[in-house]
Amino acid sequence: MHPAGLAAAAAGTPRLPSKRRIPVSQPGMADPHQLFDDTSSAQSRGYRAQQAASGLGYPATSTLPQAAFLADPVSNMAMAYGSSLAAQGKELVDKNIDRFIPVTKLKYYFAVDTVYVGKKLGLLVFPYLHQDWEVQYQQDTPVAPRFDVNAPDLYIPAMAFITYILVAGLALGTQDRFSPDLLGLQASSALAWLALEVVAILLSLYLVTVNTDLTTIDLVAFLGYKYVGMIGGVLMGLLFGKMGYYLVLGWCCVSIFVFMIRTLRLKILAQAAAEGVPVRGARNQLRMYLTMAVAAAQPLLMYWLTFHLVR
Amino acid sequence: MAFTLYSLLQAALLCVNAIAVLHEERFLKNIGWGTDQGIGGFGEEPGIKSQLMNLIRSVRTVMRVPLIIVNSVAIVLLLLFG
Numbered sequence: 001m002h003p004a005g006l007a008a009a010a011a012g013t014p015r016l017p018s019k020r021r022i023p024v025s026q027p028g029m030a031d032p033h034q035l036f037d038d039t040s041s042a043q044s045r046g047y048r049a050q051q052a053a054s055g056l057g058y059p060a061t062s063t064l065p066q067a068a069f070l071a072d073p074v075s076n077m078a079m080a081y082g083s084s085l086a087a088q089g090k091e092l093v094d095k096n097i098d099r100f101i102p103v104t105k106l107k108y109y110f111a112v113d114t115v116y117v118g119k120k121l122g123l124l125v126f127p128y129l130h131q132d133w134e135v136q137y138q139q140d141t142p143v144a145p146r147f148d149v150n151a152p153d154l155y156i157p158a159m160a161f162i163t164y165i166l167v168a169g170l171a172l173g174t175q176d177r178f179s180p181d182l183l184g185l186q187a188s189s190a191l192a193w194l195a196l197e198v199v200a201i202l203l204s205l206y207l208v209t210v211n212t213d214l215t216t217i218d219l220v221a222f223l224g225y226k227y228v229g230m231i232g233g234v235l236m237g238l239l240f241g242k243m244g245y246y247l248v249l250g251w252c253c254v255s256i257f258v259f260m261i262r263t264l265r266l267k268i269l270a271q272a273a274a275e276g277v278p279v280r281g282a283r284n285q286l287r288m289y290l291t292m293a294v295a296a297a298q299p300l301l302m303y304w305l306t307f308h309l310v311r
Numbered sequence: 312m313a314f315t316l317y318s319l320l321q322a323a324l325l326c327v328n329a330i331a332v333l334h335e336e337r338f339l340k341n342i343g344w345g346t347d348q349g350i351g352g353f354g355e356e357p358g359i360k361s362q363l364m365n366l367i368r369s370v371r372t373v374m375r376v377p378l379i380i381v382n383s384v385a386i387v388l389l390l391l392f393g
Binding site: 185188189191192193195196206207208209 | 362
C-alpha cells in the first residue's frame with residue numbers, strides 16, 4: 001500500500017474533490033417512500049460548489065506566515081499522502097462498520113412522526129383496547145414506524161431515557177441530595193441494567209433455540225419502553241408523594257407487562273400458539289415461560305430504578 | 312446504586328474467564344458435559360443442555376487469545392489505578 005500511496009501523492013492531485021458529491025434532489029417532490037423530508041435546496045448546492053473550489057486552492061498560494069512551511073515540496077507530498085491515507089482509512093471503516101453495528105438500519109428506527117409518537121405513548125399506557133398487534137411484514141428493511149404503529153422505534157426509548165435522567169436529577173434536587181456526578185451515575189446504572197437485560201435475553205433466546213426475527217435493535221427498543229412508565233411514576237411521586245408514585249407506577253407496570261406479552265408473543269412463540277391455539281410440547285411451554293419472564297422483569301426493573309428517587 | 316457500566320464490564324470479564332478455565336478432561340467429562348457426549352444425532356432441535364455445551368466449547372475456543380490480551384490490560388490498569 002505504501003508505494004502506491006507515494007506514487008499517487010507524487011502525481012500531485014489531492015483526492016478531496018472526487019469525494020464531493022452534489023446532491024441531485026428536487027425539494028418540492030414528496031416521495032412516499034422517503035424516510036425523511038428532504039430539506040436541501042439550490043442555496044446549499046451553491047455553497048457546496050464554493051467550498052470545493054476553495055478546498056482545491058489552498059495548498060498552492062497563500063501569504064500566511066505558514067506559507068514557507070507549506071510551500072516546501074516534501075511537506076506538501078507528506079500532507080497529500082496523509083490525507084489520502086486518512087481517506088482510505090475512512091473508506092475502510094465505512095465499509096466494515098456495517099458488520100458490527102447496523103448503522104444503515106438505524107435510520108429506520110428514527111423515522112417517526114408526531115401521530116406515531118402520540119399513538120405509541122397511548123399504547124404504552126393503555127394497551128388493553130388495541131386489537132391487532134401484528135407488524136405488516138416488509139422484506140429486507142425494518143418497517144419504518146411512521147407506517148405502522150406496531151413497529152418498534154428507537155426515538156421514544158432514547159428520549160425517555162434522557163428524560164428519566166433529567167427527572168432523576170430533579171427528584172434528587174428537591175430532596176437536597178443532588179450533585180452533578182450523581183446524574184452520570186444514574187445514567188450509567190440505567191444503561192448497565194439495559195445492557196444486562198439485552199445480554200440475558202439474547203442468551204436465553206439462544207439456549208431455547210427460538211427462530212425469531214427479533215433483532216438486537218428491536219430488543220433494545222422494546223426494553224427501552226419502560227422508561228416512559230418510570231418517568232410518569234417519578235413525576236407523580238414528586239407532585240403527590242408516595243401514594244401518587246405507587247398508584248401511577250403500579251398502573252404503568254401492569255400496562256408494560258401486558259404490552260410486552262402481547263408484543264413478544266408474536267415474535268417468540270410459534271405462529272399457531274400466537275393465534276390462541278395451545279400447541280403441544282415442552283418447547284412452546286418453555287417459550288411461554290421465557291416471554292413471561294421477560295415481561296415480568298420489566299416491572300421489577302421499573303421499581304428498582306426509581307424507588308430511591310421518591311421519598 | 313453502584314452498578315455502573317464499568318462494574319458490568321468487570322463482571323463480564325470474570326464470567327468469561329470462569330468459562331475459559333473449565334477443563335475439558337478433568338471436569339466437564341466427569342459431570343457429563345464433555346463435548347463428545349452431547350451429540351444427539353441429527354434430531355429436530357438440540358436441547359438446552361447441548362446448546363449450553365456448544366456455547367461453552369465455542370467460548371473457550373474463540374476467546375482464548377483475546378482473553379490473554381484483555382486480562383493483561385486489566386491487570387496493568389488495576390495495578391496502576393487501583
